[in-house]
Amino acid sequence: MELSAPPELEQRLQNFMQDVPRPREGRPFFVAYSGGSDSTALLVALQALHYPVHALHVDHGWHSESPQWAEFCRQQAAALGVPCTLLRLAPGTRGEGPEDQARRGRYALLAGLLQPGDWLLTAQHQEDQAETLLLQLLRGAGVAGLAAMPRQRPLGQGQLLRPLLDVPKQVLQNYLQAKNWPYLCDPANENPRYERVRLRQQVMSSLRASGWPHAAANIARAADNLSDAQTVLEDWFKERWQQHQSAYPDIPNNALSILYLRALSPAQQRVFLRDWLTQQHVPVPTRARLAVLLNSLDGIGAGKRIQWAGGEVWLQGGLLYLCDSPVFDQDWQEGRWSMDAPLPFSGWEYQWGEASPETVRHYALAAEHATGTLYWRRRQLGEHAQIHGGQHRPLKKIMLEAGVPPHLRTHIPLLWDAAGHLLLIPGFYTAPWAIPRMGQRALCFFKNNEHDD
Numbered sequence: 001m002e003l004s005a006p007p008e009l010e011q012r013l014q015n016f017m018q019d020v021p022r023p024r025e026g027r028p029f030f031v032a033y034s035g036g037s038d039s040t041a042l043l044v045a046l047q048a049l050h051y052p053v054h055a056l057h058v059d060h061g062w063h064s065e066s067p068q069w070a071e072f073c074r075q076q077a078a079a080l081g082v083p084c085t086l087l088r089l090a091p092g093t094r095g096e097g098p099e100d101q102a103r104r105g106r107y108a109l110l111a112g113l114l115q116p117g118d119w120l121l122t123a124q125h126q127e128d129q130a131e132t133l134l135l136q137l138l139r140g141a142g143v144a145g146l147a148a149m150p151r152q153r154p155l156g157q158g159q160l161l162r163p164l165l166d167v168p169k170q171v172l173q174n175y176l177q178a179k180n181w182p183y184l185c186d187p188a189n190e191n192p193r194y195e196r197v198r199l200r201q202q203v204m205s206s207l208r209a210s211g212w213p214h215a216a217a218n219i220a221r222a223a224d225n226l227s228d229a230q231t232v233l234e235d236w237f238k239e240r241w242q243q244h245q246s247a248y249p250d251i252p253n254n255a256l257s258i259l260y261l262r263a264l265s266p267a268q269q270r271v272f273l274r275d276w277l278t279q280q281h282v283p284v285p286t287r288a289r290l291a292v293l294l295n296s297l298d299g300i301g302a303g304k305r306i307q308w309a310g311g312e313v314w315l316q317g318g319l320l321y322l323c324d325s326p327v328f329d330q331d332w333q334e335g336r337w338s339m340d341a342p343l344p345f346s347g348w349e350y351q352w353g354e355a356s357p358e359t360v361r362h363y364a365l366a367a368e369h370a371t372g373t374l375y376w377r378r379r380q381l382g383e384h385a386q387i388h389g390g391q392h393r394p395l396k397k398i399m400l401e402a403g404v405p406p407h408l409r410t411h412i413p414l415l416w417d418a419a420g421h422l423l424l425i426p427g428f429y430t431a432p433w434a435i436p437r438m439g440q441r442a443l444c445f446f447k448n449n450e451h452d453d
Contacts, residue, residue, distance in 0.1 A: 009045050009167065009175040016163045017051070024117040028054040031121050032110060033084070035073040035184035038123035041172040042164060044181055046121070047080050055084040056113065056120070058106045062188065069184055076182065085113075111156030118158035124149055125164045125172060130219035131199050133226075140287075142274065147230045148223035165220065237275040240264075254280060254322040255403060258297050258315065269294055280322055283310030305405060314405045321403030330411055334377040337415075344376050345413050348426050374423070375416045379409055385422035387431065398422065402429035 005011070023029060031046065033039045033055035046053045057073040059066050070086045077084035089105045110120055129148050136145035153160050164172070176183060192198050207215040248257045256276065261269055273293070274284050285293065285308035293306045296315055303316040305323075312323040332345040379399070384392040399409050402425060415424040423431050 007045075007175050007178060009041060009171050010049055012167055012171070013042075013045050013163060014049055016166075017049075020119070020161065020163075023052075023119055024115075027115070027118055028052040028083075029119050029121055030054050030056055030110075030113070032106075032123070033057050033073055033077065034186070035069055035076070036186060036189070037176055037183045038125060038128075038164070038169075038172055040076070040181060040183040041175050042121065042123040043077070043082065044080065044179060045175065047082055053082055055082050056087060056110055057084060058087045058089055058109055060089045060102050060106070062102070063186075069186075072184060107155065107160075111158075114156040114158030116157045119161050120155055120158060121161050121163060123164055123172075124162050125167050125169050126220045127169045127200070127204070127216045129165050129223055130216040131196055131204065133219055133223045134199055134203065135195065143226055143230045143233060144278075146223065147227040148220075150227065168217070233271060234275070237272060240268075240272055241276070241279075251319065256320045258318050258320055261320065262297055266294065269297075277311065277322075282322060283308075285309075285311060303400075303406065305407075312405075314403055316400055316403065319403065321405075323403075323405050328408070328412055332376075332411075332413060335375065337374050337376050339374070343413075373418045375418070376413050377416065378411055379414060385416075386420040387422075395422065398429065399425070404428050 006014075029046065029051055031039065031043050031053050033043055035057065043053065043055055055073065055077045057070055059070045063069070074084050074086060087109050089102070089109060114120060132148040133146055136148065139145070149162060149165065151162050151165055188194065188197075190197065190201075192201065204215065212218075244251075244257065244260050247260065251257060261272070264272060270287075270290055273290065277284050284290075289306070289308040293313065296304050296306060297320075303314065306313050306315070314321045314323050328345045335344070337344065379395055383395040385395050385398060386392055404412060404425060412428075413426060414422060415426075416422055421431065422429075
């Protein structure tokens, strides 16, 4: 008796999963399970292929029936013999719109459940990939955005995997129809309020009707090609960044040599700066603002401040500094300070700890070098600071070299000791002679609003 071939979806999925390492012993493949057709098809197919799976359903709380949807998912997972965890998304997630807020909140919630070696599988398919590229194109994205959704990326302590990006939506629909398996229909997927829905209903359908029946497949293939290009660009940036660090070992990670930038071609300057800003968790400026920044590189000696939405740099003394925009209260109180007292300004914290290579990014100060009482106070015009060995340096020069922007110099807190040693400018400077050696106890200052990954 001739055996029938497995359904197309199961064949495609099995071929893809052959190259995916199994989770650690006793750990399943986690599946983001909304209850809709796509994630239902993925969950059912994985179970049919005898992969160990665990469904994760996130209730966004958008709809009055969302509790019933969560219960539906629990019941359907039970019918498959699959464990299911129900999660509730807390309100207040940041994002550029309701879709972005839901996505960010959902992934943050799911990431928190992953352990090293875990996989989270999601059900985005070929049409989803094509829509993502078009949306990024309409937003004026670069190569990274046009590469659309990667098949795999880190998520929390685990990995996010999208095994269906090459699979047409119709294959998923055919599979569920053949299995006669129920699924949910979220009315939000038909609501033109959302840009992805408008793109799907109007643009993609028009392309098919206008003689491009394979538009989704071709656009998704373009995303694959752009993903390769993005990988090459990332490798190029890593090489150039290592080159910059080797050539200028004393420049901190939040600054660049203007001479190094000027040696690159204009296109390379744009690519390098975009990737560097992304590495620093800073929004990338528009092409127009980036042009303003690049045009300013010729004035290598003069100080200049360039701002854009979400970012700011300061050009001074041959360096381009990234201003992390630390905010200090204008009315913070000067005066004596003991290390068991709170800081006189907000937005920063400190703690005692052991100095190590990992604490370099914290602006650390060895207490053994401090002489007598410590003081927080503002800059005074024409002031000099005593440095190690009894020498003096103009405070203005120290601030320039540390990259303190002019708008902060008059009121930024400065930590001094009784002998007139300038010990610390939070966020910008630690006295070189006061950097703790390995194993010394150090006073570590750090911002309490670290960037999100």
